[in-house]
Amino acid sequence: MSFTLATWNINSVRLRLPIVIDFLNTYKPDVLALQEIKCTNDQFPQKALAAAGYPHQAVNGMKAYHGVALVSRLPLSNVAAREFCAMGDARHVSATVEAGKAPATVHNFYIPAGGDEPDPDINPKFRHKLDFLAELRSWFSEPLFDSGQVITGDFNIAPHENDVWSHKQLLKVVSHTPVETDTLNAMRDERDWVDIVRKHIPETERVYSWWSYRAKDWNLSDRGRRLDHIWATRDVAGLSSNAEILRDARGWSAKPSDHVPVLARFG
DNA sequence: ATGGCGGATCTTATCCGA
Numbered sequence: 001m002s003f004t005l006a007t008w009n010i011n012s013v014r015l016r017l018p019i020v021i022d023f024l025n026t027y028k029p030d031v032l033a034l035q036e037i038k039c040t041n042d043q044f045p046q047k048a049l050a051a052a053g054y055p056h057q058a059v060n061g062m063k064a065y066h067g068v069a070l071v072s073r074l075p076l077s078n079v080a081a082r083e084f085c086a087m088g089d090a091r092h093v094s095a096t097v098e099a100g101k102a103p104a105t106v107h108n109f110y111i112p113a114g115g116d117e118p119d120p121d122i123n124p125k126f127r128h129k130l131d132f133l134a135e136l137r138s139w140f141s142e143p144l145f146d147s148g149q150v151i152t153g154d155f156n157i158a159p160h161e162n163d164v165w166s167h168k169q170l171l172k173v174v175s176h177t178p179v180e181t182d183t184l185n186a187m188r189d190e191r192d193w194v195d196i197v198r199k200h201i202p203e204t205e206r207v208y209s210w211w212s213y214r215a216k217d218w219n220l221s222d223r224g225r226r227l228d229h230i231w232a233t234r235d236v237a238g239l240s241s242n243a244e245i246l247r248d249a250r251g252w253s254a255k256p257s258d259h260v261p262v263l264a265r266f267g
Numbered sequence: 268a269t270g271g272c273g274g275a276t277c278t279t280a281t282c283c284g285a
Contacts, residue, residue: 011273015274036284038275115284214271215270258273258285
């Protein structure tokens with residue numbers, strides 16, 4: 001097996017199609033996982049992405065919100081989408097990447113953001129986020145996740161102190177509260193998932209994949225969070241040779257996504 | 268100075284994101 005995977009919360013794939021194409025032409029990942037495509041399956045720019053060299057696609061879209069997709073240079077099989085929390089929304093799509101004699105299955109997730117107030121008793125969005133994580137954790141206990149799996153996407157949680165600009169100031173801010181980070185860490189450890197970005201970038205180094213649109217100068221204030229992740233089962237993780245976060249992409253266009261691509265090389 | 272912006276849509280107002 002040998003392939004490069006990228007994940008990118010694109011915040012409208014139709015609006016940002018030109019920078020997606022530029023990214024694919026420049027970095028040439030074998031597989032790109034997109035979140036927040038914000039379109040229906042019919043509206044997904046499948047022809048333009050096929051023409052760019054990514055004819056193999058798995059799309060789980062919906063109107064206006066959320067939506068995920070995998071686009072690939074390599075054939076995809078076993079395409080599937082799972083619904084979580086009986087919400088009728090589009091937050092997961094998966095496919096097996098035919099990358100030689102040891103194929104890997106990639107699961108692309110858009111975990112709920114969770115709203116503002118980190119209290120499930122008064123904030124239904126935070127309740128949804130915790131319920132989603134519980135359902136995910138339960139699913140991961142299945143034998144399917146013993147080996148050969150990659151999970152990626154916008155997890156909407158920055159687990160480590162150095163995954164946020166200020167650990168202390170974000171402890172009560174949704175995405176870095178202890179109930180979220182403890183749950184994510186427990187989910188990782190009980191299934192022996194490997195955080196591929198942190199395998200290659202030491203935890204002592206601050207790294208972010210998201211910066212708010214509201215900052216006057218995102219680069220100067222640098223108040224980011226590492227919300228976008230690539231995890232793999234131990235066997236697949238053993239093959240990873242590199243990971244990077246494309247910080248510069250936050251300034252690539254006049255209208256950038258608030259997230260940047262995260263890439264990992266396997267094999 | 269963690270929402271100050273920026274998406275889509277039921278568009279000139281509203282809901283959503285994190």
